[in-house]
Amino acid sequence: MAECLLITFSFAVLEKQTPIVIIFILLVLILVPYGSLAADRLIGIHSARVLSQSMPWIAQEAGLFKKYNLDFQLVFIASSPAVTAAMLGGDAEIALTGGEGNIRAYVQGATDFVFIGAVKNILTHSILAGPNIKRPEDLKGKKIGINRIGSNPHYFAVQALRQKGLDPTKDVQLIQSGGSPETLAALISGGLDAAALNPPADTQALAQGFHYVIYGPDQRIPYIATSFVTRRQVLAKRAQVVGQFMRAMAEAGKILHTDKEFAYKVLGKYLRLTDRKILDASYNSEIKALEPRLDIRAEGIQGILDEVAKVDPRASKVKAEDMIDRGYLQELEKSGFFDKLWDAKR
Secondary structure, three states: OHHHHHHHHHHHHHOOOOHHHHHHHHHHHHHOOHHHHOOEEEEEEEOOOOHHHOHHHHHHHOOHHHHOOEEEEEEEOOOHHHHHHHHHOOOOOEEEEOOHHHHHHHHOOOOOEEEEEEEEEEOOOEEEEOOOOOOHHHHOOOEEEOOOOOOHHHHHHHHHHHHOOOOOOOOOEEEOOOOHHHHHHHHHHOOOOEEEEOOOHHHHHHHOOOEEEEOHHHOOOEEEEEEEEEEHHHHHHHHHHHHHHHHHHHHHHHHHHHOHHHHHHHHHHHHOOOOHHHHHHHHHHHHHHEOOOOOOOHHHHHHHHHHHHOOOHHHHHOOHHHHEOOHHHHHHHHOOHHHHHHHOOO
16 A cells, blocks of 8 residues: 555656656666665564673664664563563564573474574573672572573573582572562572572672672583574565664674773663673673674584483484574675674774
8 A cells, every 4th residue: 555655656746857857766766675665673582681682772772773774672571481482472583582492492393493693602690699608518408599490590500500519409499580680689688598690780799798609601601691593484584684683783792892881871771770880890791701793602502402301302312503594694794794894993
């Protein structure tokens, strides 16, 4: 209907113009596709209010969605399993989330899921507690907040406790404490003895007198902690739109890595965090773990598959590479987009 109205309007205008103007208008109508006249709608999900998932916020504030002709709607759903369920239900087409929920779904038969890029391929959570808990062994019998079962904090807590010789199923109580802000609040209020937190919540906890019992970045646990995941049916139908989104994310990533002041303004707005010391500590710790070119590493997926295989033998038959589509990343590299982006002076 809109196209018909546009055509009718165009011919009405043409009747009143000079030949040169008519030629110009016709060229515009021929060269500019109708799809570019309205932004492409895309619904995405993010699963945590943290620095590593801030790129859609940065893209919004920097006008990148508009630049790439996207009407992008971002929805917050805490934890990867809940995100997975929403995507299976068709409520969103792309997500920025941890990988465990999607990988478990893939193992169980939802092989439509596919990873197309990543922001973070290791876990940078830590377990923090008050002064009465000094060493990892002091966590025995204590309540540890892990957001939700299947979330990044849960996976980190399980792996980190095992590394320290503790059985996460017997030696501690893992408590589903909500999102990162809720977990921090529960720790501060005394509802938890300890909590698995990542930047900036860990830095906020430090400012409240808590300390690291297990410092996560030193553990270097491979894990698709922050990834771009979609479904193959979405790629088949909307490949170009997803490509526009990935370009917006690539530019947002460049801003996050190179324009600290802009990133701080965005984090301050969306996380309601303005303490410069906390922002500095969080940023300087986290940025070193983030992928500047959105690279996705198979070992991060394999680590989760190995863990899932302990309870579901089907996971041992899945290859990490089968779950990855590097098409967009390869296009950004081969086209020179990444090189131009990172060589450009800001």
